[in-house]
Amino acid sequence: MPKDIESVIITGSSSGIGAATAKRFVDMGAGVVLHGRDESKLQAVRESLGPSARVEILAGDIADPQTGRKLAQAAIDSFGRIDVLINNAGQFGVKPFLEVTPEDLEQFHRTNLLGTYFTSQAVVPNMIENKWGAILNTGTVLVNHSMTTVPVTAPMTSKGGVHGVSVALAAELAPHNIRVNVVAPGIIRTPLIGENADDFATIHPLGRIGEADEIAQAFAYLAQAEFVTGTVHEVDGGNTHAR
Numbered sequence: 001m002p003k004d005i006e007s008v009i010i011t012g013s014s015s016g017i018g019a020a021t022a023k024r025f026v027d028m029g030a031g032v033v034l035h036g037r038d039e040s041k042l043q044a045v046r047e048s049l050g051p052s053a054r055v056e057i058l059a060g061d062i063a064d065p066q067t068g069r070k071l072a073q074a075a076i077d078s079f080g081r082i083d084v085l086i087n088n089a090g091q092f093g094v095k096p097f098l099e100v101t102p103e104d105l106e107q108f109h110r111t112n113l114l115g116t117y118f119t120s121q122a123v124v125p126n127m128i129e130n131k132w133g134a135i136l137n138t139g140t141v142l143v144n145h146s147m148t149t150v151p152v153t154a155p156m157t158s159k160g161g162v163h164g165v166s167v168a169l170a171a172e173l174a175p176h177n178i179r180v181n182v183v184a185p186g187i188i189r190t191p192l193i194g195e196n197a198d199d200f201a202t203i204h205p206l207g208r209i210g211e212a213d214e215i216a217q218a219f220a221y222l223a224q225a226e227f228v229t230g231t232v233h234e235v236d237g238g239n240t241h242a243r
Contacts, residue, residue: 003083003132003224003226004029005025005028005029005030005083005084005223005224006030006031006079006080006081006083007030007031007032007033007075007078007079007080007081007082007083007084008025008030008031008032008033008075008083008084008085008086008223009032009033009035009071009072009074009075009082009084009085009086009119009123010022010025010032010033010034010035010086010088011035011036011062011071011085011086011087011088011089011115011119012035012036012062012088012089012090012138013032013034013035013036013042013045013088014034014036014037014038014041014042014044014045015036015041015045015190015191016188016190016191016192016212017088017138017185017188017190017212017215017216018034018036018086018088018089019045019048019212020211020212020213020215020216021086021088021212021215021216021219021220022034022045022049022055023048023049023213023216024213024216024217024219024220025084025216025219025220025223026049026050026053026054026055028220030054030083030084031054031055031056031075031078031079032049032053032054032055032056033055033056033057033058033071033074033075033078034046034055034056034057034058035057035058035059035060035062035067035071035089036059036089037059037060037061038059039057039059042057042058042059043057045057054078054079056074056075056078058070058071058074062089062111062115062118062119063110063111063114063115063118064118065118065121065122067118067119068115068118068119068120068121068122068123069122071119071122071123072119072122072123072126075123075126076126081126081130082123082126082127082130082133083127083130083132083133083134083223084133084134084135084136084223085119085120085123085133085134085135085136086136086137086138086219087115087116087119087120087135087136087137087138087162088138089111089115089116090111090112090115090138090159091107091108091111091112091155092140092152092155092192093108093152093154093155094150094151094152095151095152095154096151097151097153100153100154104154105154105157108154108155108157108158108159109157109158109161111158112155112158112159112161112162113158113161113162113165116137116162116165117165120135120169120180123135124173124178127173127176127178128176128178131176131177132177132178133173133176133177133178133179134178134179134180134181134222134223134224135166135169135173135178135179135180135181136180136181136182136183136219136222136223137162137165137166137180137181137182137183138162138182138183138185138215139159139162139163139166139182139183139184139232140155140156140159140184140185141184141185141186141234141236141239141240142156142159143156143159143160143163143184143232144232144240145239145240147203162182163182163184163232166180166181166182166230166232167180167230167232170229170230171230174229179222179225179226179228179229180229180230181222181225181228181229181230181231181232181233182231182232182233183215183218183219183222183233183235184232184233184234184235184236185210185215185235185236186203186204186209186210186234186235186236186237186239186240187200187203187204187209187210187236187237187239188209188210188211188212188214188215189209189210189211189212190212193209197209203239204236204237204238204239205237205238205239206237206238207237208237209237210235210236210237214235215235218233218235
């Protein structure tokens with residue numbers, strides 16, 4: 001039987017996939033800690049989840065290890081334990097290879113990779129104590145499926161790291177009954193993609209782009225999938241393998 005999820009931390013949850021994932025887990029009865037950079041946006045998400053939702057918010061720079069420690073403590077203080085961490089905070093950008101600057105690489109590295117790494121470090125001790133946990137990281141199908149019209153070497157230096165760290169960490173934490181998986185979205189309707197998201201529909205064999213709740217659905221499945229770890233779970237409308 002799937003385990004009841006009592007406590008979930010979701011980074012990057014002030015809009016898009018993170019906000020949809022928060023709603024999915026609240027609907028499942030879980031307590032949720034929301035994270036983002038803008039406290040007012042987090043407050044708006046909390047209000048949208050309804051007065052009966054068990055939700056805490058914390059704003060901060062996810063690349064700062066102290067932010068991860070604060071998120072972990074907020075979950076323990078409010079809900080007694082940490083069952084699931086969803087490392088969703090991330091940045092993405094398109095820029096030709098020869099135009100990429102050191103500052104671009106540093107920006108992606110800090111948010112996408114260091115944020116995932118340090119926040120995972122913060123929650124693992126509690127998961128080890130509880131002998132159960134799930135760490136779910138947001139990756140991208142572009143790590144293994146590049147496109148000539150989408151020059152993304154800069155963010156891939158960090159997202160590729162997220163995929164690699166996830167697989168290695170899954171092996172390291174398996175003896176503690178802690179599972180680590182990646183959800184790799186295709187093109188999803190979020191503020192990050194913008195108003196012209198449907199222009200990308202034709203790259204997916206299913207003939208449409210994805211919705212944020214469809215990524216939330218994947219997170220909910222992996223949070224409870226007791227025999228799944230070390231995987232990259234592609235949610236891309238068939239883009240990677242069915243073209």
